[in-house]
Amino acid sequence: MFVRLLAATAVSLVIAVLIYFSPSIISHFPVPMVINLVNKEHPTNEVYYPMKITFRQSGGYAGLRLGYEVETASLPAEEVTKLESLVQQSGILQTGNTTNTTPAARDLLQYQITVETQGISHQVSFDDLSILPGMEPLLDYLQNHARAV
Known part of the structure; x- marks a missing residue:
């Protein structure tokens, strides 16, 4: 009985710490999180996997390097829904x-586009002549969000 009470207290303490430090801690966990703990604008009944997206563009005649990095x-x-759909x-x-x-x-x-979600990294590299279908x-x-790096 005492062990169950101790375990329940520990779980409650962990949840309280996660809520206090969200989104800085919660966004690093590869497990589904209730969106309301991550971002107050999301409905509380939705569950999703946080993503980190990194984009790099280089080359061309001018050799300009652009980059963009975002965590959902x-x-x-609305932006999360749009980005997840894309x-x-x-x-x-x-x-x-x-x-x-x-x-x-x-x-x-x-x-070069890298998407990290659920602890797995997915990376694709291509150029203007070899753009993958649907990309x-x-x-x-x-590109619209990228800035010089």
């Missing part, structure tokens, strides 16, 4: 780690 736990609900549509989570570039084309823009809407979104 820090975004408003990631699903791109197929990056099903593709796995792939590199698809054109070796002879030196002045093309090179892209263009996500690429457009990321």
